[in-house]
Amino acid sequence: MLLIVNFTWNDKNMAQLQQVTSQSQFDELLKKAGRCLTVVHFQAPWAPQCAMMNDVMSELSKEHTTSSFVTLEAEEVPEVSEKYEISSVPTILFFKGGEKVDRLDGAHAPELSKKVQRLAVSGGPATGEVAPRRDLNERLKELTSAAPCMLFMKGSPQEPRCGFSRTIVGLLKEHSIQFSSFDILSDDEVRQGLKTYSNWPTYPQLYANGELVGGVDIVKELAESGELQNTCPKSLSLEDRLKAVINLGPVMLFMKGNKQEARCGFSRQILELLNGAGVEYDTFDILSDEEVRQGLKSFSNWPTYPQLYVKGELVGGVDIVRELSESGELEAVLRGDS
Numbered sequence: 001m002l003l004i005v006n007f008t009w010n011d012k013n014m015a016q017l018q019q020v021t022s023q024s025q026f027d028e029l030l031k032k033a034g035r036c037l038t039v040v041h042f043q044a045p046w047a048p049q050c051a052m053m054n055d056v057m058s059e060l061s062k063e064h065t066t067s068s069f070v071t072l073e074a075e076e077v078p079e080v081s082e083k084y085e086i087s088s089v090p091t092i093l094f095f096k097g098g099e100k101v102d103r104l105d106g107a108h109a110p111e112l113s114k115k116v117q118r119l120a121v122s123g124g125p126a127t128g129e130v131a132p133r134r135d136l137n138e139r140l141k142e143l144t145s146a147a148p149c150m151l152f153m154k155g156s157p158q159e160p161r162c163g164f165s166r167t168i169v170g171l172l173k174e175h176s177i178q179f180s181s182f183d184i185l186s187d188d189e190v191r192q193g194l195k196t197y198s199n200w201p202t203y204p205q206l207y208a209n210g211e212l213v214g215g216v217d218i219v220k221e222l223a224e225s226g227e228l229q230n231t232c233p234k235s236l237s238l239e240d241r242l243k244a245v246i247n248l249g250p251v252m253l254f255m256k257g258n259k260q261e262a263r264c265g266f267s268r269q270i271l272e273l274l275n276g277a278g279v280e281y282d283t284f285d286i287l288s289d290e291e292v293r294q295g296l297k298s299f300s301n302w303p304t305y306p307q308l309y310v311k312g313e314l315v316g317g318v319d320i321v322r323e324l325s326e327s328g329e330l331e332a333v334l335r336g337d338s
Contacts, residue, residue, distance in 0.1 A: 017054060146244050152207070179206075208231055253309075
């Protein structure tokens, strides 16, 4: 069930939500919640989108009485905001057993409702009731080696979402370096895991042949010394690159946008179908890479998006995925059983 609320903010709605004003209060809240779902909205009083999301949370709290719904002014509790890398409001984090299990950036009421429904009922990633995730290090190794030159950044080369990402993209383009990119804002597991995997705590991060080159300062030094083009390998052929991208994960969805924010109706529909199947999958935003966007149409002989692949083989688009879902075959197909 998707819940879309269209009513105005008032103090009565706010009263149904717990308010956190300190780090110690936040820590105590998570401790007491135990294995129950805790939904924390990092907000700001000046942002009308935050008021709307509080309305949605208030309504959800009536339905999910065993879950806790919490508001926290991001700028008033900076220790917590910095710990969880809150860079904009509204941002909503989901906790179970004291651990963060999911994240939602932006004012997306249907997505908030969907995440609460899944996590409150199924228990989400923290309970082990859904399919186990692939080993994270294995996944990160695949991602860092997905192209000869891989950039992990905030946003896309077309729309960088921080100054450092914008700077490093400019340097790579200025020196005619062909590279692929991964938006770390679209996947919090990758965002957090890559810091430990590479022992490099900040973004952006540039990899060459699966090995860390460094961040924007190192790339700037390499550019100034004339070593950047020798450090970054020549690009794969388009066909080899598409094969590598298709095989980034056992289940790969090529769509407009990402799991957190679908940017077309068909992409939104296929996300709902895949989420309902309960099988892990990865996504690739074809709006972030024009070469992949155009090349994959010819490579797969499938002219539209989204496109779903399982173990490197094309399954189809939203209509085929819907048919598989309605026939009860989708989960088996996603697991590669048929």
